[in-house]
Amino acid sequence: MHPSVQNHTIQPRNPNYENDIIYVTKYLKWTLNSIGIWPTMLKGDGSILPKIAIVLSNFVFVFFEVQCMLYITLEEKDPLLRLRFLGLVSYSLVCLLKYWALTMRKSKIKHCIEEVNTDWKQVELQKDRTCMLKYGKIGRDLIVYCAVFLYCGNIFYITILQYAIASQIDDDNHTIRILLYPMYSGHIDAQESPIYEITYILQSLCSIMMNAVICGCCGLAALSSTHICGQIDIIISQLNDLVDGKFSKKNCTTNTRLMNIVQRHTKILKFSAMCETVLQEVCLFEFVGTTFVICLAEYYCITDWQQDNKLGVLTYFVVLISLTFNMYLWCYIGDLLIEKSTSIGVSCCMIDWYRLPTKTTQGLVLIIAMSNTPMKISAGRIVYISLSTFGNVLKSSFAYFSFIRNTLME
Template identity: 35%
Template sequence: MCSASVSMYDRSYVKLDGQLRNIHYENDIHYTLQMCEWLLKLVGVWPLVNSHTRSKLQQVLSIVLMSTCFSSILFIVLPSFHYIFFVEKNTDMKVKLIGPFSFCFSSVIKYCYLGTKGHFFKRCIQHVRKDWKTVHDPNYRTIMLKYATVSRKLITVCASFLYSGVLLFHTVMQFLSKEKNAENNTFRPLAYPGYDSFLDTQSSPTYEIMFSVHCFTGMIMCSITMLAYSLAATFVTHICGQIQIQIARLHDLVESKLRKDLEPDLLSVIVHDHAEILRFSRNVEEALREVFFAQIIEATMNMCLLEYYCIMAWRNNDVVTVMTCATLLISFTFNVFIFCYVGEILSEQCRQIGEYSYKIRWYNLPAKNACDLILLISVSQYPPKLTAGKIIELSLDTFSSVTKTSLVYLNLLQTLTDW
């Protein structure tokens, strides 16, 4: 085999000469992790997952940011909980308030898990960095860049719907909704109730401060939710890129035999890297499974409530509320689809190793090498899976079940409120 191909496969060569094989690795890593890094820094979790953080100032800033974010969410959750379950007696109003409250409560849970799972995220990010540093063949780098671009596009679409929907809810909907204006034109609305018992929220500057805090907290909760999506999309698409590289190597395995320059250690390198991919997949699942579970439960509930809000607003001819709730409904539906889609594509891509091990012209390989492919075929029969709390397997079937369940809950909710 030509020397370029040998160095392409031999990862130990990279370690021995102490040189990085991908001279563009810094730009590639930045391109892959840029959106995750933005969100991690915004919610103060970046120093917990970045092994290169050594500055005391960054660590102190992280603590301040995490304390601010957590306190601002609790500032909404605690008064809203008291108001919904102990003060408000009207059933319709309770239903209307439970949706925003569930989003806030779920954000607290996800934020706690994201903070406590920092060492798992650090391990996953280090693995991504290592893969970018050691990739040498330009064709393989192109494959990785292709899947990095896919993850960025998925994150961008998710963010555009979620941020716009939450921003509309906290600002435009509060002032232009017919329901808000029908009660009292002098009343200045807030997105979350429960402060009247200890604050005069209608006076200035109290109202302006509360309104700003609610908008700020809404963006923080969006960022927490988007952080889970971005991590899942980035890690899974990176795994898909690595799988495609192994498939390309399997094809090269046969071509090298036809050229009579078969490298004895080539198959062992493929098996080794495949084992690394499976280990990375397990780390990703272990890091995100609790967040996945919280997100699936939240999405099922909120999809049901948003469908109900849209129906009620449509009956009242409230165009602003319909547009806001429809945007949020599309956002939650699309984001759950992304979670389930990345789970489906992870399992499907890992199965392809076994399929391509058989599809290649293995009969042109030496008998020993051909028999060794049985190992890859056997392992690929049990592909890694993303799960929500080790209870729900994330797949397109799960997305279908979540959608159907939200419609069932919608019918139940309409029956209860009408009754």
């Protein structure tokens, strides 16, 4: 039976599961619905809406990305301005690649969401529900923090920086109004009204959608990792109850309790592997792209400081903080998953295992061996995301910044 069909046949044991699921996934659902990635349960005409959102999002992303590239390669001659626009092009290209990765993994994302819903339905004990809600709140808060920092940086760029640049006068005494993204003039004259106003609004929406992609990727990682952490807390609770069986059903033997622990542990290992498959390309683009854009933002801050452009320094500093904090959230999520998954083996050693039958103790040894390889989030199966990785990102960004600075000074 297909997993999606099987999930619908399971009878819920948690009477509050609907409210719990809404509480945990509400903000992530809003974000992914805006770009057509959230798995929809609508039938008929409603099922077409996500496809329309995906087509429109791809069109907007690709159109403005191509326009920026054409402007930099064919129209802009100043190398310093080319470098300044390069950060914007790199940022939008990374968002586009991550959006394509999410689109390709949409079926697996749906399966992960269904697994989360199933686990919430099957919660029986209130203490287990409390553990899941504790980590569900952490994942929910991480999505909010990511959105606040990203959209604050976006608002600074859309409003304050554009005000600082203001309009310019060219050699022919024509007023050039500033756009968020440079437009190649060979196709359309974006300076004429109402084309300029329409283009500016569409570019603002495009910028907001890019932030929705970044926030949605981080939210998926936060939801999956914190859900796994909640399940691990339930396993640890069951391990602590393995010897005495105070919270187990009557006539439930030690071997039966151990079997339930192994089944749950195996299930979350498979779920973790599925989530890593969904996120590995996204993490790779995030890791490489954010490192490069951070170093460019550092360079922009230095050059604007030298030119005494205080509003430019403020804007790029806010963008730099938002990008750095977003990378920190990714690394915090990965480190939380690594630390929590290794705690299962520690809990096996801390219980009164000497009171268990010999065969049951041998089963604990297998659980300890499995927990010695922690669950991780990898960037393309090349680099594992953790707080130590965050330090490496900062070191790499400063190294790239020094290279660009020395190259331009020569």
